[in-house]
Amino acid sequence: MRHLLATRDLSYDHALAILDTAQEMASVSDRSIKKLPTLRGQTVVNLFFEDSTRTRTSFEAAAKRLSADVLNFAVKTSSVSKGESLKDTVQTLEAIGGDAIVMRHWASGAAQQLANFGWSSSAVINAGDGTHEHPTQALLDAFTLRNRLYNQQGTGKDLAGIHIVIVGDILHSRVARSNVWLLHTLGAKVTLSGPPTLMPVGVHTWPVEVNYDLDALLAQRPEAVMMLRVQAERMSGDFFPSAAEYTRRWGLTNDRYKKIANTPTLIMHPGPMNRGLEISAAAADSAQNTALEQVANGVSVRMAVLYLLLAGQLGQ
Amino acid sequence: MVHQPVRKVRTVMSAADINRVLTRIAHEILEANRGTENLLLLGIPRRGVPLANRLAEKLAEIDPEFVAAERTGQLDITLYRDDLGRTGTRVPASTIIPPVGIDDAVVVLVDDVLYSGRTIRAALDALADLGRPHTVRLAVLVDRGHRQLPLRADYVGKNLPTASSEHVRVHLAEIDGDEAYYTADQVQIVDVIN
Numbered sequence: 001m002r003h004l005l006a007t008r009d010l011s012y013d014h015a016l017a018i019l020d021t022a023q024e025m026a027s028v029s030d031r032s033i034k035k036l037p038t039l040r041g042q043t044v045v046n047l048f049f050e051d052s053t054r055t056r057t058s059f060e061a062a063a064k065r066l067s068a069d070v071l072n073f074a075v076k077t078s079s080v081s082k083g084e085s086l087k088d089t090v091q092t093l094e095a096i097g098g099d100a101i102v103m104r105h106w107a108s109g110a111a112q113q114l115a116n117f118g119w120s121s122s123a124v125i126n127a128g129d130g131t132h133e134h135p136t137q138a139l140l141d142a143f144t145l146r147n148r149l150y151n152q153q154g155t156g157k158d159l160a161g162i163h164i165v166i167v168g169d170i171l172h173s174r175v176a177r178s179n180v181w182l183l184h185t186l187g188a189k190v191t192l193s194g195p196p197t198l199m200p201v202g203v204h205t206w207p208v209e210v211n212y213d214l215d216a217l218l219a220q221r222p223e224a225v226m227m228l229r230v231q232a233e234r235m236s237g238d239f240f241p242s243a244a245e246y247t248r249r250w251g252l253t254n255d256r257y258k259k260i261a262n263t264p265t266l267i268m269h270p271g272p273m274n275r276g277l278e279i280s281a282a283a284a285d286s287a288q289n290t291a292l293e294q295v296a297n298g299v300s301v302r303m304a305v306l307y308l309l310l311a312g313q314l315g316q
Numbered sequence: 317m318v319h320q321p322v323r324k325v326r327t328v329m330s331a332a333d334i335n336r337v338l339t340r341i342a343h344e345i346l347e348a349n350r351g352t353e354n355l356l357l358l359g360i361p362r363r364g365v366p367l368a369n370r371l372a373e374k375l376a377e378i379d380p381e382f383v384a385a386e387r388t389g390q391l392d393i394t395l396y397r398d399d400l401g402r403t404g405t406r407v408p409a410s411t412i413i414p415p416v417g418i419d420d421a422v423v424v425l426v427d428d429v430l431y432s433g434r435t436i437r438a439a440l441d442a443l444a445d446l447g448r449p450h451t452v453r454l455a456v457l458v459d460r461g462h463r464q465l466p467l468r469a470d471y472v473g474k475n476l477p478t479a480s481s482e483h484v485r486v487h488l489a490e491i492d493g494d495e496a497y498y499t500a501d502q503v504q505i506v507d508v509i510n
Contacts, residue, residue, distance in 0.1 A: 017407050020407045021407050021408060023410075024392070024395075024407075024410060024411075027410070031445070031446065033445045033446075036396070038395045038396070038400065066395075155410075307395070307405060311400035311401065312401050312403060312404040
């Protein structure tokens with residue numbers, strides 16, 4: 001494994017290796033000296049073509065806990081705005097001494113392009129590309145699930161037999177795509193729900209079920225329900241009649257939340273949450289909601305990925 | 317046809333030998349420490365861990381006040397190694413520190429083979445990030461020489477002069493028990509002849 005571009009091509013063994021390594025990385029975050037010398041002398045470049053505080057900070061914390069140096073490259077204030085190409089930008093960064101490039105880009109497939117066209121010798125980590133994939137988010141979701149389900153004794157275990165419902169804007173969601181492939185690889189059953197206008201073409205070829213009735217799905221008592229953010233910024237047309245209608249049918253409203261309150265069903269959200277739209281305040285603030293744990297686990301998972309890609313070649 | 321190098325295998329320690337030297341080391345630890353007060357045993361994965369457990373059981377037999385389960389742990393050094401780029405990464409094993417903590421304790425690191433000394437260097441770094449022991453000692457089953465760092469063991473099961481072309485293979489029931497060619501605890505020297 002040289003790059004982490006998508007969960008679709010991530011093998012079962014590599015996925016488990018990342019989750020198990022993250023488990024050990026999490027124990028570092030619990031101790032007083034939260035630093036390891038593992039990546040001393042290596043440089044991680046955060047190259048973000050889209051704004052993201054959460055993911056960028058998480059990668060930065062992960063790299064620093066492993067003693068790597070971090071260069072944050074904000075595209076808005078860079079020569080990219082003068083018309084510099086991705087290839088020239090990346091080669092410039094590599095000349096400065098980057099060993100890994102963590103890239104978020106508005107174009108689907110940008111990370112693949114960077115990794116496969118021979119423009120750079122760095123390890124490429126996809127931190128979200130267009131509406132394609134966001135692999136570390138799916139890995140931290142799987143890690144959070146495993147921790148909650150197995151009470152932090154999850155090392156070596158997958159998610160076989162677990163039912164997860166993903167709700168909302170599947171069409172624009174790279175989080176949903178990455179989760180579908182990873183959860184499938186780990187043996188879980190995935191059901192998608194949301195407005196039919198926000199289901200991707202070809203969803204029937206994915207290893208999932210589609211059910212538009214959220215109430216019926218919640219009644220099945222899935223192990224987790226993952227609420228996606230309604231991404232207003234990606235919607236160029238009208239995909240549902242009104243926000244109120246969306247909330248009524250696919251939001252985790254107070255009424256819906258009451259039906260799953262105090263059951264083992266976990267509520268997951270990749271953040272940032274639109275309170276009152278896809279999730280009610282009561283659901284957002286409940287103990288069943290793992291959103292903040294997901295953020296904390298993000299650092300451990302990204303430490304694991306940086307270590308496995310940069311310290312040496314996994315499986316070689 | 318792929319050319320397979322010929323391997324000459326010599327068994328240099330039997331299960332009984334291993335058991336005997338662990339008993340001796342347990343007595344040496346007690347003598348040097350004047351008892352079991354503040355004593356912690358930390359095995360280095362993989363094979364240092366069962367050796368630390370066996371030593372702890374022997375200490376508990378000699379001194380009933382020593383509660384093996386509360387005084388034994390393991391220290392993974394994977395993330396502290398200086399040769400990660402050369403050997404490739406592996407999933408780190410767990411570090412388990414006994415609940416009493418390592419501050420002001422007499423920590424005995426336990427490993428199977430002492431060779432270049434780099435593993436122990438990494439273990440000392442890992443230990444320093446976890447706390448401040450009063451003293452750190454090193455117990456190894458086999459010292460095969462060829463040190464690359466100024467380190468030595470306090471307790472040695474057997475000094476085993478080897479050539480650098482040879483491998484030392486340690487089999488322990490806890491780890492290697494289900495391998496087909498394996499019969500009992502033993503230490504072997506494997507010579508690769510091309």
